Amino acid sequence: xxxxxxxxxxxGAHTVLKSLNLHIGFxxxxxxxxxxxxxxxxxxLIAGLDKNYQGEIDSEKMRxxxxxQEDRLLPWKTLRHNIEFILPRDKxxxxxxxxxxxxxxxxxxxxxxPFKLSGGQKRRCAIAxxxxxxxxxxxxxxPFSSLDLYLKLKIIADINILLEKEKRNxxxxxHDITEALLLADEIxxxxxxxxxxxxxxxxxxxxxxRMLQSSVFTEWERRIYEYLLSxxxx
Amino acid sequence: MKxxxxxxxxxxxxxxxxxxxxxxxxxxxxxxxxxxxxxKILVIMKSLTFYSALLVxxxxxxxxxxxxxxxxIFIGFAMHFSKAVSALMHPVIITLQSLPIISWLLxxxxxxxxxxxxxxxxxxxxxxxxxxxxxxxLKEVSGEYLELVTFYKLDFRxxxxxxxxxxxxxxxxxxYKIIIGLCIKTSVMAEVIARVKQxxxxxxxxxxxxxxxxxxxxxxxxxxxxxxxxxxxxxFIFSGxxxxxx
Ligand SMILES: Nc1ncnc2c1ncn2[C@@H]1O[C@H](COP(=O)(O)OP(=O)(O)OP(=O)(O)O)[C@@H](O)[C@H]1O
Ligand SMILES: [Mg+2]
Numbered sequence: 001x002x003x004x005x006x007x008x009x010x011x012g013a014h015t016v017l018k019s020l021n022l023h024i025g026f027x028x029x030x031x032x033x034x035x036x037x038x039x040x041x042x043x044x045l046i047a048g049l050d051k052n053y054q055g056e057i058d059s060e061k062m063r064x065x066x067x068x069q070e071d072r073l074l075p076w077k078t079l080r081h082n083i084e085f086i087l088p089r090d091k092x093x094x095x096x097x098x099x100x101x102x103x104x105x106x107x108x109x110x111x112x113x114p115f116k117l118s119g120g121q122k123r124r125c126a127i128a129x130x131x132x133x134x135x136x137x138x139x140x141x142x143p144f145s146s147l148d149l150y151l152k153l154k155i156i157a158d159i160n161i162l163l164e165k166e167k168r169n170x171x172x173x174x175h176d177i178t179e180a181l182l183l184a185d186e187i188x189x190x191x192x193x194x195x196x197x198x199x200x201x202x203x204x205x206x207x208x209x210r211m212l213q214s215s216v217f218t219e220w221e222r223r224i225y226e227y228l229l230s231x232x233x234x
Numbered sequence: 235m236k237x238x239x240x241x242x243x244x245x246x247x248x249x250x251x252x253x254x255x256x257x258x259x260x261x262x263x264x265x266x267x268x269x270x271x272x273x274k275i276l277v278i279m280k281s282l283t284f285y286s287a288l289l290v291x292x293x294x295x296x297x298x299x300x301x302x303x304x305x306x307i308f309i310g311f312a313m314h315f316s317k318a319v320s321a322l323m324h325p326v327i328i329t330l331q332s333l334p335i336i337s338w339l340l341x342x343x344x345x346x347x348x349x350x351x352x353x354x355x356x357x358x359x360x361x362x363x364x365x366x367x368x369x370x371x372l373k374e375v376s377g378e379y380l381e382l383v384t385f386y387k388l389d390f391r392x393x394x395x396x397x398x399x400x401x402x403x404x405x406x407x408x409x410y411k412i413i414i415g416l417c418i419k420t421s422v423m424a425e426v427i428a429r430v431k432q433x434x435x436x437x438x439x440x441x442x443x444x445x446x447x448x449x450x451x452x453x454x455x456x457x458x459x460x461x462x463x464x465x466x467x468x469x470f471i472f473s474g475x476x477x478x479x480x
Contacts, residue, residue, distance in 0.1 A: 049381055066385055072378050076400045085396050086386045133386070 001026055001062065001137070001169065002046060007055035009041055016041045018194035020055070028163060028170040030180040032224070033190030039173040040069060042195075043141055046171070062169075065135035067143045071126040073114040079125045080110040083132055091134050103158040104128050105151075119146045127155065131162060137169040144179060153209050156182050160207045177224055181217060182207060189227055199227050266448035274452035284437070288460060291352075291425065291434040295417040298356025306361050307402070310368025323365070330362045335420065339427050349431065352424035359420050360413055364406065371405035372398060407472075411465055418461045 002024040009017040016038040024046075031039050044050045045057060047066055065086075073082045079101075084092050101107040104124040114122055123146050130138050144152045160183065163170055174180055180187050181203070189199040203220065211217050250268050257267040278284050313320040338358050342351045375397050383393050406413075425435020426442075434453060441449035 047385060049385060064385075068378070068381075070378060072382055074379065074396060074400070076404075077396065085392070086382060086388065 001060065002171075003056075003058045003060075004046075005056045005058075007045070007053060007057065009038075009045060009050075009053045015194040017045075017053075018196045020195055020198075022188065022198070024171060024188075025186060026169055027185035028172065028183050030184040030187045031171070031173045031190065032175065032177065032180050032187055033195075034175060034228075037190040037193055038195045039175075039190065040141055043139055043171070043173050047139055059137075062136040063134065065130045065133035065138050067126050067130035067138065067140040069141040069145075071114070071122045073122055073125060075114055078111050078113055079106065079117075082114070082125065083129045086129060086133060088134075097128075097132055100132050100162070101125075101128050103162070104155060120148070120151065123147060124151075124155070127159075131159070135168070137171060139171050141173045142175070143172070144174070144176070152179070153182075157208065159183070177221055178212065180224075181205065181220055182209075182211070187224070189224065191228060263445055263447050266451065270448045271451045271455065274446075274448045275455060278437075278449070278452055278456065284456075287432055287434050287437050290432045291421050292418070292460075292464065294352040294425070294433065295356055295414075295421040297353040298421065299360060299413070299417050301353070301357040302360040302364050305357075306364025307368050309361075310365045310372065310402070311398075313365070313369050314372040320369075327362045327365055330358065335359055335423075339424060342424075343428060348428040351428035352421045352430065352433070352435070355424040356417050356420050360416060363409060363413060363416075367405040367409050368402050371402035374405075375401045410468070414465050414468065415461050418457065418464070422457060 004020060004022040004024075007017055007020040007022070008015065020042075031042065033039050041050075045053055046059065047064060073079070074085065077085060080097065083097055083101075097110070098107055101110055104127060106121055106124045106128065109117060109121060109125075114125075117125070123143065127140070127143050130140060130143075144155065147155065156179065159170070162168070170183065172179070172183060184201075184203050187201040187203065189201070191198070201220075201223070205211055205216060205220070253265075253268050257265045262270065309319075309323060313323050335355065335358075338355055339351070342354050346354060379397055382388070383397065388396075422433070422435045422438065424430075425433040426439045428435075429439065430436055434457065438450060438453045441453065
């Protein structure tokens with residue numbers, strides 16, 4: 001679906017991605033990796049926000065929407081207007097806005113301005129905006145980082161339902177293993193910089209919270225740690 | 235209320251007292267007493283001529299402001315989006331700002347009919363402020379928001395309504411009190427010097443010719459008062475909009 005070939009990206013002398021070949025398939029792909037490993041950099045390249053790179057990124061003209069690492073809500077607009085702001089004029093569907101914001105528990109706040117909201121509420125609005133936009137794939141950069149555990153689990157469950165129902169794809173960047181396991185069909189793990197190699201894990205787990213208590217979950221967790229902590233590199 | 239008494243009313247009373255005492259040592263023509271000026275204010279405020287003159291002066295200030303706003307916003311935008319225009323306009327703005335208003339007035343006396351001179355003077359004296367505020371406001375539009383615009387390929391109109399205008403508005407609104415005061419003051423000054431047929435400046439000029447110092451001071455107090463009132467009125471009218479952009 002998204003094909004990345006021979007991708008190299010540097011900031012000055014600092015090479016972040018080097019001759020990277022990567023294929024992102026349908027479903028939910030999670031990019032996992034430590035801070036500073038180049039996850040955001042790759043996401044921005046895929047999003048087309050940074051055109052300064054060598055190699056090829058082919059996203060087959062898919063329509064994308066994005067949830068940035070920051071909320072990026074306009075302070076002078078209400079949440080509703082912030083959401084409508086990015087929508088194509090013929091795609092403003094109040095029912096859809098109401099439905100998705102309801103499952104993210106911010107519907108009652110739609111007519112408030114961002115400054116009146118808590119960090120988590122703003123975060124949820126940014127997430128809602130990414131999903132309400134009619135895209136084939138949603139790109140998200142650490143969207144849950146400011147949410148408490150319960151809310152995070154609830155939102156992840158809602159996102160899974162939404163993705164299933166609308167047959168949409170998700171590319172999620174995170175460094176949280178639990179998040180990755182709850183959402184992913186495939187996990188791509190970055191370890192060293194510059195990123196050339198990575199580990200791909202294909203998952204077939206039931207996507208619900210009960211899975212967190214099962215031995216399958218701990219098994220996967222163990223495998224991820226094993227890869228992250230192995231010293232094979234260098 | 236107590237604070238208001240202490241911080242506003244007491245200094246005012248002190249000032250008036252000082253004025254009253256000083257006026258005892260001078261001729262009425264040099265320094266009339268506050269009471270005499272107050273009497274004049276009452277007389278002036280009873281006459282209809284005053285209100286029509288006030289209206290004309292305010293309309294001139296408004297006219298100049300509208301011209302300055304439309305030209306200033308346009309130029310500010312052009313400067314933001316074109317390096318060439320920005321390079322060209324920067325020295326022009328600096329020159330505009332440092333040119334003495336009296337030079338503009340003298341030129342305007344040659345170029346224009348007297349009644350439009352105040353409008354012109356208000357426009358040239360406020361336009362640099364407007365341009366710079368628009369320019370700064372546009373610069374402040376954060377790159378994070380502009381990325382939203384490029385990512386979702388939003389058209390210029392939406393970008394204008396959603397990003398640029400609100401950002402400019404915050405800047406212009408924060409400067410509007412200075413701008414309004416400036417507009418009214420320059421309008422009156424130009425009226426005096428251009429000897430227009432109607433306006434507060436005309437009335438002041440007449441008082442001055444008659445060496446009626448009390449009346450000159452009375453008009454001064456009235457200008458201060460009406461500038462303040464206009465400011466308050468506008469704040470009241472636009473309070474909804476103001477809140478929107480904060
Ligand atoms: N605009 C930039 N200019 C220079 N260096 C940059 C820039 N953006 C990122 N980098 C560098 O690229 C590397 C990867 O950054 P990136 O933001 O992709 O990390 P990340 O994996 O998203 O980390 P985090 O989990 O902390 O968000 C870092 O070493 C960072 O210093
Ligand atoms: Mg990042």
